Amino acid sequence: MPQPPRFIAPGGYDPVKAKQRVRHIVRALRRWDPDRRTWLHYKTPFQLLVATIMSAQTTDEMVNKVTPVLFERYPDAQRLAQADPADVEKIIRSTGFYRQKTKSVIGAARKIVDDFGGKVPLTMAELTQVPGAARKTANVVLANVAPRPKSDHGIFVDTHINRVSQRLGLTRYDDPVKVERDLMELLPENAWVDVPHQLIQLGRHFCKARGPNHADCPLLRWCPTGQAELSPAPTSRRAGGAKRRSTAKPAARRRSAGGTSRGGPRST
Numbered sequence: 001m002p003q004p005p006r007f008i009a010p011g012g013y014d015p016v017k018a019k020q021r022v023r024h025i026v027r028a029l030r031r032w033d034p035d036r037r038t039w040l041h042y043k044t045p046f047q048l049l050v051a052t053i054m055s056a057q058t059t060d061e062m063v064n065k066v067t068p069v070l071f072e073r074y075p076d077a078q079r080l081a082q083a084d085p086a087d088v089e090k091i092i093r094s095t096g097f098y099r100q101k102t103k104s105v106i107g108a109a110r111k112i113v114d115d116f117g118g119k120v121p122l123t124m125a126e127l128t129q130v131p132g133a134a135r136k137t138a139n140v141v142l143a144n145v146a147p148r149p150k151s152d153h154g155i156f157v158d159t160h161i162n163r164v165s166q167r168l169g170l171t172r173y174d175d176p177v178k179v180e181r182d183l184m185e186l187l188p189e190n191a192w193v194d195v196p197h198q199l200i201q202l203g204r205h206f207c208k209a210r211g212p213n214h215a216d217c218p219l220l221r222w223c224p225t226g227q228a229e230l231s232p233a234p235t236s237r238r239a240g241g242a243k244r245r246s247t248a249k250p251a252a253r254r255r256s257a258g259g260t261s262r263g264g265p266r267s268t
């Protein structure tokens with residue numbers, strides 16, 4: 001039995017209205033958090049693959065703490081393929097599930113050395129043969145190192161993207177594979193890299209599972225859930241309670257931290 005969506009927007013999913021809204025959503029996301037890419041630190045496609053495999057069940061920040069040591073000792077597939085598992089386990093222990101992750105990253109390195117000449121393959125069919133690289137991982141890697149048309153990646157869907165897409169009325173499903181399909185139908189191909197990353201950022205800062213901050217969200221104007229929950233109708237309830245407007249904005253934060261990202265006016 002298909003699982004009903006948990007965060008479905010009021011009025012359900014309407015593909016025609018979703019198509020009309022999505023252009024505005026893409027523009028607003030790009031103004032709010034321009035040129036967004038992965039938060040994982042890497043220098044080569046192989047390093048991104050390893051970091052992405054290790055990011056399961058932990059934060060990117062935690063992975064970024066261990067990868068400098070890991071990549072200094074094992075910078076490429078050839079070196080990691082010959083690694084002593086006990087040494088790798090010791091380095092990545094703090095990321096959790098370190099035994100399984102060690103098996104996966106060494107297994108991935110060996111597969112890449114044995115079957116792909118030491119280089120990460122850039123097709124979905126090949127990359128998903130690599131241990132630890134299911135479709136979501138392959139989508140993250142390919143989108144960041146070989147964006148379309150250089151590869152045939154789709155749109156990765158994690159728990160944030162799943163929830164935010166439902167609330168925005170961009171999908172009728174709760175299953176990541178089906179959510180990806182709906183998003184691929186709606187979003188232009190040139191938005192398949194930055195928009196998923198921006199939706200994650202939005203999910204972390206505004207569209208949290210509990211207590212979404214509709215009032216400050218840069219997508220409020222195009223979001224059926226936010227609009228309905230902030231509606232002045234006497235019978236409507238504000239889910240999670242609207243919070244006071246803040247200036248939290250990644251571009252602004254990066255600028256204040258000395259970053260170089262471009263900013264833009266708030267869309268709401």
Ligand code: SF4
Pocket residue numbers: 164167168206207208212213214217218219220223224225226227
């Ligand atoms: S307006 Fe609310 S429900 Fe809609 S995307 Fe923003 S935080 Fe999420």
